[in-house]
Amino acid sequence: MEEDNDMLENQLKQWDAQYDVIVVGFGGAGATAARFAADNGAKVLLVDSAPKGHEGGNTRYCGQLIMSGTDETEIRKYYLALNGPMNHESKITDAYTKNLAHMQGYLKKYLGVKPVSVRELIEKGHSQRKILEPMTPEYPELPGADNFDFLLVHEQFSDGALWKILRQKVVDRSEKIDVWFETPAKHLIQANDGKKIKGIQVDRAGNQLNIEAKNGVILTLGGFENNKDMIQNYVGEPMIGPIGTLYNQGKGIDLAIEAGADLWHMQATSGLTNLLKEKTGQRPSLVMGPALTVGSVIRVGDDGTRYQNENKTQRHGYLSNHGLWRVPHTQVQPFMIFDQTQHEEMVANKIYQPLLDAEIKDTTIAGLATMIKVPADKLARTVSDFNEGFRIGSDEFKRELQTMRKFDEGPYYAVPLGNFILNTQGGPRRNERAEVVGVDQQPIPGLYAAGELGSIWGGQYQGGGNISDCLIFGKIAGENAATKKKDLDDNVANQPKVKKIKVTSDIQPSQNKYVVKENQYIGKSQAGMGDDIVVRVTITPQDKNLKKIEILQQSETGELGTVAVNKLSHEMIEKNTPDVAVISGASISSNAIKEAVKNALSQIK
Incomplete structure (x- = not known):
């Protein structure tokens, strides 16, 4: 069938294949949704645009930290305080926070692991305590924060361990779950009533295939970090590079709009600082250490002036802004500026080598300004003001004196920095059953969503919140989508027949037998x-x-x-x-x- 630019109507001559549930997006939410749909009797198709070995969405790359609590009332207070003063919906808030309070049981029962408490790791003096402690919780001043804890599937983090477990749960159910890699969704397919979602159209090896979903379609495609137009239209920034997957292209937004979904949290993002500018299409590396924020080092924006306290605490990219925490606007091309002493400290500390390779050097501030194309007088004044602030003990950006040092007389260095984003939160609005709702706030029959695509996070973000969203609403979506719906039966005449092409899953339990010879x-x-x-x-x-x-x-x-x-x-x-x-x-x-x-x-x- 030819593809058009509008929402496809159910006027097909035939379906190419038929499943009970179709899950679009193989990340943490998608893996969870597919697993629970299968566990509830559904035959599932799980499609992803990424090639095999690159699936996983942002779950693959994140810290593997899972937000949790132990008391429903207290963890609800914390979530509501984080999202204040934004509006919230009681039913979906209850569904989320009740499950947060029982996350330990979830991990034991469904993932087969003994949960590891990060609070306990910190108390025991974990080797990464300095990284974990400021996030546990990130907003200790808010009501209910004392009830917050991170959970891990073992004592390490940022190693993909949770993702591997979620993926394996799909592999273990290969008789019930077919997986198609490099198979992007093109359109949702609606019934003749213009409401019910009956299936999807996908591109499989250049062939446009129409796949029927008898019970439901679950959208778990992640956000739109890699979509320049959406970043500009929804976030209001020229472009922000992705830290996570390169395959979150915003297709879930397009599909949701086709179906008439209401959208929410479209402006909400999470990000980080101290990231070296990378080539387009490459994920950046997080560069950390006091050599980047302490000493004779500053950051300047497009006009050569400072724009922030370089050593200021940030919470997933949020900075304190007169009582609330907000993601600041980006600079088109920021630079890190430092002197010879700072450079030598970076070398001594064996800082990330590509950062040193990216250095731009000149003997004078004016010469350096010319090389990085900023006004020389403004860059010179910026360095002079920083030095004066250090001398009198009062920095214009309130940077603490002990983190500052007067710049040398030269040479001087600049390193181009990038603007990066962990993830977007926006997408189709959902209810407590993970059903996508339309602009009339009524569920769109047969359509569900989970994870970062239309996540529950719209205000200040606490680390681990998206992963818990994937686990909680992935499960809810999978279970509800698997339930047979009588109202999704197509009773119109001449309904499409099912061709039932030969289906081969791209993922199977490991059967590799590697040949070995002597020695x-x-x-x-x-x-x-x-x-x-x-x-x-x-x-x-x-x-x-x-x-x-x-x-x-x-x-x-x-x-x-x-x-x-x-x-x-x-x-x-x-x-x-x-x-x-x-x-x-x-x-x-x-x-x-x-x-x-x-x-x-x-x-x-």
């Missing part, structure tokens, strides 16, 4: 950001030295992950040990490769 061993690791890393290690027969390391399977993310895979293999052979230094900016991928090689070597008798 060869297979090693595996699940510690990377992608799927399992599998290596084949060949050793010399006499002295058992490393001779060859072959990467048989890996889907590590981004350019640095691929670099780590290739570089470490060569270095291990050269040094004849897996105990080599990790690649800066790719420590998780590096450690996973090392673990896989060690796993192979442990089999030598």
Whole structure:
């Protein structure tokens, strides 16, 4: 069937395939929705636009921290205070906060893990306490904050561990869930009444296929971080680069609008600072450390003047603004400006090497201003004002004196920074049953949503809130969509027949059998950001030295992950040990490769 630009009507000659439930988007919410739909008797199709190994949405890349509480009343107070003074809807708020209070039981029952309390990790002096403590909670001054806690599936974070469990739950149900990668949704398909959602049209290897959903379609496509037009229209910024997945293109917004959905929280975003500008289409690396915020270092905007307290506490990109916390407007091209002493500290602290590689250097402020194309007089005045503020002990942006140091006489450095976003929150408005509602606030029959696409977050954001949204509303959506609906039966004459093309799922339980010869061993690791890393290690027969390391399977993310895979293999052979230094900016991928090689070597008798 030819594709058009409008909402497709149910005037098809035939369906190409038929399922009980179709889930669009294979991230945390989609994996959860598909799993629970299958557990409630549905045959499920799960489609994603990303290629295999890059699915997962932002759940794949996030800190794996899950928002939770222990008391329904107190955690509800905290959520409402975070979203104040925005309006809220009682029923969906209740559905969310009641489940937050029982998240420990959720993880035990449905994910099969013993939840780890981050508050307890902090009390025990966890190695990453300095990172975790300011977020646990992020808004300690608000009512109910004392009831907040993060949960983890084990004692580490930012390692994809939760995502791998959610993905495996889908794999374990391969008899009930078919997965199609690189299969973007094109349109929703409505019944003749113009309301009921009957299925979707997808692009499968260049073929436009119309797939019937007998009971419901669940939208879990994430946000619109990678859609420049939507960022400009809804957020009001020229462009903000994504920190997470590159596949959140805003298609869920288009589909929702086609169906007549009401939209909410479209302006709400979460972001971070201290990010090095990257090439278009590449995920940035978060660069942290006092060398970037303490000392003779400032940030300037498009006119060469400072625009913030560089050392100020930020809460997922939100900065304090006269009593409330708000995401500030971005600069088109911000720069970090620093002197020779600061540069030497960065080198000594082994700061992220690509940041040092991006340095622009000149002996004078005027020369540096010319190189970065900002007014020389304004940049000179900015540095002079910073130095004067340090001298008199009063900074114009209220930066604490102990975090400041007078700039040297030169040379001077600039590093271009980027404006980045963790995720958007906006999308189709949903109710407590995860049903998408129209502009009349009535449910659109057969249409559901969960996760960051139309999330429950519209005000100040607490870390872990989106992951809990994925788990809670993914489950609700999956269970409700799986329920057979009599009113979705098409009673009109000449309804489309089902062609039932041969369906092959792109994901199956692992059946890989790797060939090994004498002096060869297979090693595996699940510690990377992608799927399992599998290596084949060949050793010399006499002295058992490393001779060859072959990467048989890996889907590590981004350019640095691929670099780590290739570089470490060569270095291990050269040094004849897996105990080599990790690649800066790719420590998780590096450690996973090392673990896989060690796993192979442990089999030598």
